[in-house]
Amino acid sequence: MVIYNHMVVDLLTGQRADQVFHALADATRRDILAQALVAEHSVSALARRYPMSITAVQKHVAVLEAAELITKERRGREQLVRSNVETIRRAGLLLDQLEEIWRARIAQIGDILADDPQEGTRDADHR
Amino acid sequence: MQITVDKDPAAHTMTVTTELDATVERAWQLWADPRQLERWWGPPTHPATVVEHDLAPGRTVRYFMTSPEGDKYHGLWEIVAVEAPKRLELVDCFADDSGAKNEDLPATRMTVTLAERDGGGTVMTMHSRFPSLEAMEQLVTMGMEEGLQQALSQIEGILAGAA
Numbered sequence: 001m002v003i004y005n006h007m008v009v010d011l012l013t014g015q016r017a018d019q020v021f022h023a024l025a026d027a028t029r030r031d032i033l034a035q036a037l038v039a040e041h042s043v044s045a046l047a048r049r050y051p052m053s054i055t056a057v058q059k060h061v062a063v064l065e066a067a068e069l070i071t072k073e074r075r076g077r078e079q080l081v082r083s084n085v086e087t088i089r090r091a092g093l094l095l096d097q098l099e100e101i102w103r104a105r106i107a108q109i110g111d112i113l114a115d116d117p118q119e120g121t122r123d124a125d126h127r
Numbered sequence: 128m129q130i131t132v133d134k135d136p137a138a139h140t141m142t143v144t145t146e147l148d149a150t151v152e153r154a155w156q157l158w159a160d161p162r163q164l165e166r167w168w169g170p171p172t173h174p175a176t177v178v179e180h181d182l183a184p185g186r187t188v189r190y191f192m193t194s195p196e197g198d199k200y201h202g203l204w205e206i207v208a209v210e211a212p213k214r215l216e217l218v219d220c221f222a223d224d225s226g227a228k229n230e231d232l233p234a235t236r237m238t239v240t241l242a243e244r245d246g247g248g249t250v251m252t253m254h255s256r257f258p259s260l261e262a263m264e265q266l267v268t269m270g271m272e273e274g275l276q277q278a279l280s281q282i283e284g285i286l287a288g289a290a
Contacts, residue, residue, distance in 0.1 A: 067248035068137045084137075087260065091136035091232045100268070101170065102143045102253065106130055108167035109157055113149050 023067035027050075029060045033083065036070050040082040043072075136225075139277065147249045151241045152225040154249040155212030158182070158239065165190065173200070178226065182209055189226050201226050214264075215239040233262035 017032070022027055028050055035041055043061055047054040061081055064070045071084045133142040147154050149224045158164050161180035169175030169192040179189040188204040201222035203284040217241075219223040235254040242251050 003264060017245060029128075041170055088136045091135065091260055091263065093261065094267055095134040095136055095139075095141050097267040098141060098255070098257075098263060099134065099143070102132070103130060104170050105167050106145050107142070107173070109145075109147070112157065112166050113153070117149065117153070 019067040020069065023063050023069055024058065028057075029064055032060055033049075033069055034058075034063060036064075036081050036083040037085065040080045042078040042080055044078070046081065122125070128259070131184075138248050139259065139263065140255065141257075142252060144250060144252045146244060147251055149249055151249045152166060154241050154251055158215055159211065161188075164188075169193075174233045179203075180212075182215070184208055189222065191226070200219055203228055213241050233264055235262060235266065243268040 020049075024033070031049070032046055035046065043058055044054060046061070047057040050057060061070065061072060061079075065072055068084055068088070070081050071087070073080045073082070074101075129146045131144045133144075136140070140173040154255055156168065159182055161177035164180070165175045165177045168177075168190065173194055175192050177188065177190045177192050179187060181187060184206055186206050186271050188206065190203070191199045191201045194214070201224060203222045203226065205216040205220060205228075206215075206217050208214065216257070217237050218234045219237055221229040223229050236259040238252075238254045240252045240254075242252075243248045257266070
């Protein structure tokens, strides 16, 4: 749950916040996202759900895609839409692990600098 | 030591900034001196050995990390740009057992900048751009082998629990 909250914070405090809020400000787009969270759907299948042209649905999908809430993939003649939230959450978890690697590296750097604080200065003096 | 980390999961980027109690020239040696580099690049459980070190554009730094079981994990840096002692840009790649670049595994683009801090010391920034989720998984595998199974099963558990 903590991780999920981090995820939401990541979504809503980054530079993409405006795009995310704009994308979610429309009822059709919220519904498309809700559908994509459950399963992947083709754009044409989504278009049948709403009283609008396939072009109009494509525009809504493009707004969600720009906000990185969904991803679109061409498979044969179909454009498949799926939620990106899971992917981003997984990326967030992996970045947490990579952060730990860097924290361990920096701890070792601290030890090196404590051991030989003057190394660089000595080299500079030789120049 | 102060560390700030800025992560963007959607863009697969991470920026780590730390303030070092050392001059910029001294901090540069952490990268420019292979004997110093191998004291910090590998995790404590997987020390790095630098076997080739030519910090010039188009040149290569080759290294391997050794696991407690004696397994060796090879990697290399392709150096993109060097402005000693302030900036280093490289691509960190996986390598095979002979040390040759593994073209099948994705590489990480990294930019290091060193800047003088007001009042002394150095601000060191490492910006990493990972090409894909798979790349991040590979790096996590290499960085913390023992913890991997545990970490991955935790991730799976969290995702399963949240679904």
